[in-house]
Amino acid sequence: MIRTWIGLVPADRRGKLILCAAVGVLSVVVRAIGTVLLVPLIGALFSSTPQQALVWLGWLTAATVSGWVIDAIGARIGFELGFAVLDHSQHGVADRLPGVRLDWFTADNTATARQAIAASGPELVGLVVYLLTPLVSAVLLPLAIGLALLPISWQLGLAALAGVPLLLGALWASGRFARRADKVADEANIALTERIIEFARTQQALRAARRVEPARSLVGSALARQHGSLMRLFAMQVPGQLLFSIASQLALIVLAGATAALTVGGTLTVPEAIALIVVIARYLEPFTAVSELAPALQSVRAMLDRIRSVLTAPAVAAGTATLHDGPAAARIEFDHVAFSYDGATEPVLGGVSFCLQPGTTTAIVGPSGSGKSTILALIAGLHQPTGGRILIDGADAATLDAHTRRTLSSVVFQHPYLFHGSIRENVLAGNPGADQDQLGGRSAWRGLTS
Structure with missing residues (x-):
């Protein structure tokens, strides 16, 4: 003690x-x-x-x-x-x-x-x-x-x-x-x-x-x-x-x-x-x-x-590399990615490979428990793969620093959570420096305050 x-x-x-x-x-x-x-x-x-x-x-x-x-x-x-x-x-x-x-x-x-x-x-x-x-x-x-x-x-x-x-x-x-x-x-x-x-x-x-x-x-x-x-x-x-x-x-x-x-x-x-x-x-x-x-x-x-x-709780591993800001969205590639939760007897993902090109929409379909939400969490950097790599514009996501990693994605999860306050305050929680144009104009700004 x-x-x-x-x-x-x-x-x-x-x-x-x-x-x-x-x-x-x-x-x-x-x-x-x-x-x-x-x-x-x-x-x-x-x-x-x-x-x-x-x-x-x-x-x-x-x-x-x-x-x-x-x-x-x-x-x-x-x-x-x-x-x-x-x-x-x-x-x-x-x-x-x-x-x-x-x-x-x-x-x-x-x-x-x-x-x-x-x-x-x-x-x-x-x-x-x-x-x-x-x-x-x-x-x-x-x-x-x-x-x-x-x-x-x-x-x-x-x-x-x-x-x-x-x-x-x-x-x-x-x-x-x-x-x-x-x-x-x-x-x-x-x-x-x-x-x-x-x-x-x-x-x-x-x-x-x-x-x-x-x-x-x-x-x-x-x-x-x-x-x-x-x-x-x-x-x-x-x-x-x-x-x-x-x-x-x-x-x-x-x-x-x-x-x-x-x-x-x-x-x-x-x-x-x-x-x-x-x-x-x-x-x-x-x-x-x-x-x-x-x-x-x-x-x-x-x-x-x-x-x-x-x-002493285990922390998420983060590197020191950064990415240059560009006008287009990033290219995300899964290279033989595997993942399993602590204590699980079987992996959720094993050897998954695919590529998300900028400007495209990709739907991931599968039964409950097949790993769809896990893939989203891996893209968002909420979990680290236990095998393989996640490449963002060719850079290994594990080498990026925490700030760069979090600014690369915006995820809407299936279990939403609203903080106490107005909708505007909840929106600004993701980007406190957002102005009226980013929030959709004055009419939307007024609507978010209630």
Whole structure:
């Protein structure tokens, strides 16, 4: 998860990333020192010379104030990185999608792309401050407290250091219990979202078929699956929480018992033992905080995986060559072209050759599924042939750059789609710079505005 997030940080903000990490480590060190300073402070306060407690109080105050300042600086840097990652990732996803191969846009991947853009804002902005910082603190702060305890009581220091891998292991195991169920629940939530969108967009057909009730549509099935996945998620979280609770209670018993034994043996005074109980509670606090954040961490992990899947989606291959603009239409030739969709057992086209001369009209006739629409998509550059070549005015289409390739054809597909807006705005989507003459004169211009 952290590696994926680091990969989304813009190159010009990598210096901030190093600074954020340094500030986080410094904050952990200062908080550990401030926690352990309670022991000499309480010990001096109840000693024969209580005025010496003022010195320790001054150090504790300095550590506390320094921690506040460092945390404020870290939060500011974290939010700056969060907004930078949000802007970079959303622009990256939006820029990547137009170049992704169309066969990647299955129903699941389309939902992934939608979720990667629409549901990533708040999580990315607050990721550093609200999730990564507590996560780093859960790993480093107990270690720092254990090291700081060594000069005071090496026995307690070693026990605290030994408890870190135990508690982190229990935390990892508890997360592993729910990870699979959380993935299933996330998939069910995405499926339900897609079905609701589909349900709203197809009301005309559903009402005509008298299947408008949600229970009689695919929405009802998606709701049932989501309910079942959420119940499994809740059931799988219980063993993990129980395991971590047992591990934390064992750590508390061992540390508190060791403190009591050292006090009875005369190694520690009673005031120092009381202060150490507070230190032990502070030692366990980061683990408890991260266990409570486990669902949010799983959600962010899934969100980062969705962004990564879009950014690493296969792109359409493009060359660098261009064609000179000419007055006539281009000559298009298929030279033993073959094509098959991903996962298909048989190719759609195999060894197809023909030539489309400028100024002529060609009809491609065949039964449903014979590859007529595939040929149009290959001409438009929406797919790349898996074999053979497509020549445009003698140049291999695979060597042309994306802009040249897209300006060579204009395709009217059998499944039209109108964007929200006027007809004129839909027409201009293909050529935003078109003037009135290109749109057919003033009368046509006025008619397209409605």
